[in-house]
Amino acid sequence: MANHANAMNKVKILVVGDSGVGKSSLVHLICHGQCLSNSSWTIGCSVEVRVHEYREGTPSQRPYFVELWDVGGSNSHKNARHVFYNPVHGIILVHDLTNRKSQQNLRRWLSEILLREGGGTKSRIPLVDDFDAEQFGGFSQVYGMKKLPVFVVGTKQEQVAEFRTSGRVRSSSIADECAADEITVNTLDQRSLAPGSSNAVRLSRFFDKVIERQQTTTSRTDGGFSYLERENPMFRRNKATSSFVVTG
Amino acid sequence: MGILIDSAIMTGSMLIFFIGGWMWFVKKIFRDYEVHNTLVQLFFPMIFMLSCAMFELIIFEIAAVLESGSRYLYWQVVLYSMLIMLILVIPFYLCHFAVSNIRMVSREWVNLLSVLTWGVFMVCFWKIGDPFPILSTQHGILSIEQSISRIGVIGVTVMAALSGFGAVNYPYTSMNIFMRPVTKHDIQAQERRLLQTIDVIVNKKKRIALAEKERITSKVGDESGSRSRIWGLLRSVTASSPQGESLSTLKQEVAALEELSRQLFLESVELQNQRERLEWASTFQGRFFNFMGYFFSLYCSWKIFISLVNIVFDRVGRKDPVTKGMEIAVHWLGFDIDVQFWSQHISFFLVGCIILTSIRGFILTLTRFFYAVSSSKSSNIIVLVLAQLMGMYFVSMVMLMRMNMPLEYRTIITQVLGDLQFHFYHRWFDVIFLVSALTTMGILYLAHKQVNTSDKTESFYEPKW
Secondary structure (H helix, E strand, O other): OHHHHHHOOEEEEEEEOOOOOOHHHHHHHHHHOOOOOOOOOOOOEEEEEEEEEEOOOOOOOEEEEEEEEEEOOOHHHHHHHHHHOOOOOEEEEEEEOOOHHHHHOHHHHHHHHHHHHHHOOOOOOOOOOOOOHHHHHHHHHHHOOOOOOEEEEEEOHHHHHHHOOOOOOOOOHHHHHOOOEEEEOOOOOHHHHOOOOHHHHHHHHHHHHHHHHHHHHOOOOOOOOOHHHHHOOOEEEEOOOOEEEEOO | OHHHHHHHHHHHHHHHHHHHHHHHHHHHHOOOOOOOOHHHHHHHHHHHHHHHHHHHHHHHHHHOOOOHHHHHHHHHHHHHHHHHHHHHHHHHHHHHHHHHHOOOOOHHHHHHHHHHHHHHHHHHHHHHOOOOOOOOOOOOOOOHHHHHHHHHHHHHHHHHHHHHHHHHHHHHHHOHHHOOOOOHHHHHHHHHHHHHHHHHHHHHHHHHHHHHHHHHHHHHHHHHOOOOHHHHHHHHHHHHHHHHHHHHHHHHHHHHHHHHHHHHHHHHHHHHHHHHHHHHHOOHHHHHHHHHHHHHHHHHHHHHHHHHHHHHHOOOOOOOHHHHHHHHHHHHOOOOOOHHHHHHHHHHHHHHHHHHHHHHHHHHHHHHHHHHHOOOOOHHHHHHHHHHHHHHHHHHHHHHHHHHOOHHHHHHHHHHHOOOOHHHHHHHHHHHHHHHHHHHHHHHHHHHHHHHHHHHHHOOOOOOO
C-alpha cells in the first residue's frame, strides 16, 4: 500500500483566507464528507488529502492525490507562513459571506502567495494591497510563474439572510478578475458538497484544471522543486538540461 | 455672548474629537470586520470624545481660557454623560451581546436575560466600593461621588497594571543586550524540520485515505457479490482486522505529528520575530530606542523604588513636581524667577505632555490588543469592553492628574469630582504598579530563560524517520 501511495501522482492546493472564515471546516467537508464538530483556530498548516478521480467517466480516468494545505490565517503568524507557499499548483480563496472585509482581504492573500512564492526567503518585498486583473497577469510575467488556477468559496451562507436586506449575494470581484469559479457553501450542512450537486461538480472541475496545469508545468524548468531545495547550496543548476543536480 | 462663544468652541472641539475617534475606529481597529451594528460604531468614538473633552477642559483650566463659570458647566455636562455611558448604557449592551452570542438562548429570552445580567452587574459594581476606604459617609447613595469612586478604583487598577507592564517591557524590547542572535541558518533549519514533519504527515494521510477508499469499495463489492454471507463475513473480518489496526495506529501517529508540526511552526514564528527585531535594532530608530532604553530602565527602577518607599513609609501629600522644581530652583540654586508666571506655563506644558503621550500610548496598546484578541464572533463585545475600559482609564487619569498640578489648579477637579479620598487612589496606584512591574519582570525572566535553554537543546534534535 505504501508503494501504491508513492506511485500515485499528487497536486498541492493552498486553502487561504482570513482567520475564522471556515477554512478548516471546508477542508474537512471536502475530504471526509462530514462536518467538523470541534473547530479551533488553525496554528501553522493542517493538511488533508483527498483521492480525486482525474477525468472521471472517461477512459483515461486516473486517481490523483489532492493535498489541501489549510494555512492558519491569524496575523501574528504572518512572517513564518511563507514556507508553505512553495510549490503550489492551485489556490482556494475562502471568504465569509457575513463579513465583507474578508472578501476584500482576499487580494492581499493572493498577492502574499504570489510574491512569496517567487521570492523564496526574501522578506523585503513590499506586499501590494490592491491590484487589478492586469497586474495579476503582470505578476506571472515578472516572476516567471505559471498562472495558478484559483477557486473562490464563500462560507456561512446560512447566516447571510440575517445580515443582508437584498436577497441575492453579489459575486466577489476577485473571482471575476482572476476568471475563477466561485461557489457558496454552508459548512455545517453536508449537502452543500454532496456528490452530484453543482458545488461538487465545480470543485471537481477545478481539481481537474489544477491537475492539467501541473502536468503541463512539470516538463518546465523548475521541475517542481521546493524553495528549500533551491536555497540549499548542495543543489546546483545544470544549465544544459535545466534541471537541478545534487553536488557534494 | 461669552457663553455662546464658549459653547461654540466646546461643541466644535468635541465634534473634531468624535470624528477623530470614529476614523481611528473604522480604519485601524475594525479593519478586518464588517460593522453590522451601528450603535457599537457610535459608542467607541463617543467615549473617546468625552475623554478628550475632559482633558481639554483641564488644559483650559490651566491656560485660563473660557470663563470659569462656563468651564464648570461643561465639566458637569461631560462628567454626567460619561457616567451615564459607563454605568448604564455600555454595560447593558455588553450583557445583551454576550447573551445573544450564546447559542442555546432563543430570541424571546434574550431581552429578559440581558436585563437580568445587567442587574447583576450593577449589584457587583456597587459591591466593589465596600472593601475600599474610598469616601466619607456623608454622601447619599445616588451622588456622583459613589459612582466616580468605583469607576476610579477599576480605572486606577488598569492604569497601574499597564504602567507596570510598560515600564518593564519597554527596556526589555528595545535594548539590544536582551536580544538573542538568530542566523539565517537557524531559520532555514527550523523550516526544513517543519516541512519534513508535514511531508511525513501527508504520506501517512495518503495511506489512510487509500485504506478508507479500499474499505468502502470492498464493502460495496461484498454487498453486490453473490457469495454466501458467511464467506463474505469471514473475508471481511480477516481482511480488515490488520487493516483496521494499522489504520488506528496511523491516525494516532498523525495526531502526534500534527501536534509536533504546530510546535515547530510556533518556534519558527518566534525565530522570525527575533530576526525582525534584530533587523529593526540596526536601524536608526532601533539604535535611538536602545539608547533611550538605558535612561528608561533607570527611570523605571527609580519609580519602582519610590513606590516601595511610598507604601512602606506611607508618605502622604506629595507636592507636585512643578512646585517642587520651583522650590529647588529658587531656594537651592538661587534663581530669581517669577514663580507664578513660570509655574503656570510649565505645568501647562507638563500636563499637556502627559496627556498626549498617555493618549497615544493607550491608543497603540488598544489597537494591538484588539488585533491579538478579536475574532469575527466576539468583535462587537471586545469593542464595547475596550470602550468601557477606555472611559474608566481616562476618568481615573483625570483623578490622578490632580497630583501633578499646582494647588490653584487642583480646585476645579476637586470641585467637579467631589470630595474623594485622593490619597487612597495614589496608594492603590503604587501598590498595583509594584505588583504589575514585579510580575512582568518574573514572567519575562522565565520566558527568556526557557527560550535560551530550548536553543541549546535544539541542536540535539534530529527527526528519527
